[in-house]
Amino acid sequence: MNHVQSANVADTTEKGRIRxxxxxxxxxxxxxxxxxxxxxxxxxxxxADAAALPKANLHYYFGNKQNLYLRVLENILDDWLSPLxxxxxxxxxxxxxxxYVRRKISFSFNRPAASKLFANxxxxxxxxxxxxxxxxxxxxxxxxxxxxxxxxxxGQLRALDTTHFFxxxxxxxxxxxxxxxxxxxxxxxxxxxxxxxxxATAHVLSSVWRMCGLE
Numbered sequence: 001m002n003h004v005q006s007a008n009v010a011d012t013t014e015k016g017r018i019r020x021x022x023x024x025x026x027x028x029x030x031x032x033x034x035x036x037x038x039x040x041x042x043x044x045x046x047x048a049d050a051a052a053l054p055k056a057n058l059h060y061y062f063g064n065k066q067n068l069y070l071r072v073l074e075n076i077l078d079d080w081l082s083p084l085x086x087x088x089x090x091x092x093x094x095x096x097x098x099x100y101v102r103r104k105i106s107f108s109f110n111r112p113a114a115s116k117l118f119a120n121x122x123x124x125x126x127x128x129x130x131x132x133x134x135x136x137x138x139x140x141x142x143x144x145x146x147x148x149x150x151x152x153x154x155g156q157l158r159a160l161d162t163t164h165f166f167x168x169x170x171x172x173x174x175x176x177x178x179x180x181x182x183x184x185x186x187x188x189x190x191x192x193x194x195x196x197x198x199x200a201t202a203h204v205l206s207s208v209w210r211m212c213g214l215e
Contacts, residue, residue, distance in 0.1 A: 019061060026051045026058060030072050035113035038120060039069050039128075066128075073121060073129045076114045080107065081137070087144045093151045094214050101205055104173035109197045115177035141166055158213030168211070172204045 029051035033042045044065055048055040062068040083103035087096045108115050121129050145162035152159055176183065180191040189196050209215050 022053065022057060023061060025053060026061065026068075027072055027075060030068055031076070031111075031117060032113045034069060034072060035117040035120070039065070044068075070128055073118065074132070076118050077129065077132055077137070079111075079114070080118065081140055083107070084140060084144050087147055089147050089150060093148075093156045093212070094209075097208060097212065097214070098205060101169060101173065101208055102201060104169065105176065105197065105201045105204060108173055108175075108177035109192065109200075112177035112180055112192075115174050119174070119178045158211070160211060165211070169204075169208065172207065176200050 026047070030042075030047045033047045033050050036042075037046070042065070044055050044058050047068070048058055051058075058068060062071060083100050086099045086103075118129075121127075126133060141163060144166070148157060148160075148162040148165060151157045152162070176191065176197075183189075184191040187196075
């Protein structure tokens, strides 16, 4: 590789690093703004202000608001589904399910805007994310449901509808983000505190153990 080629590679690497750094600032800011104002209410200027970057940067990296919104939703779905990786055939069922529930609860407490944004998208009929739900999400849930079915067949779990198992876990964990205001009003507690997260985790795990016959 000659000097010119080396310089070009270095330049490309530096541009890639700058892009990564800027996207790491833009995407969380967009997540918060979209969660607060919705897709229609949010503007690229609001997101740029939240990211403390020129609006031109947003258009340079994402093109338009629709592309940025889709990228934010894809990131949320990826992060939302990553805890499922621990559910594998060779794992101990109780350990795997506990890890999944704990990570789902942690996501709701640490990134409530992400959960609210995703919930709002679903309530609107999932106009942007619906293709991902019918493909990636459906396939992954089917795969993990088969693993739970295998554990049931081996007598390691109580018989249950394994697809609806995931629906139930989602509803129990995501409620702490989507309905945090209601929970705070009824409980009189700070819904974002470590104590609240620990109490929620213990309760949800206890409920899941009973559902699975793992008390």
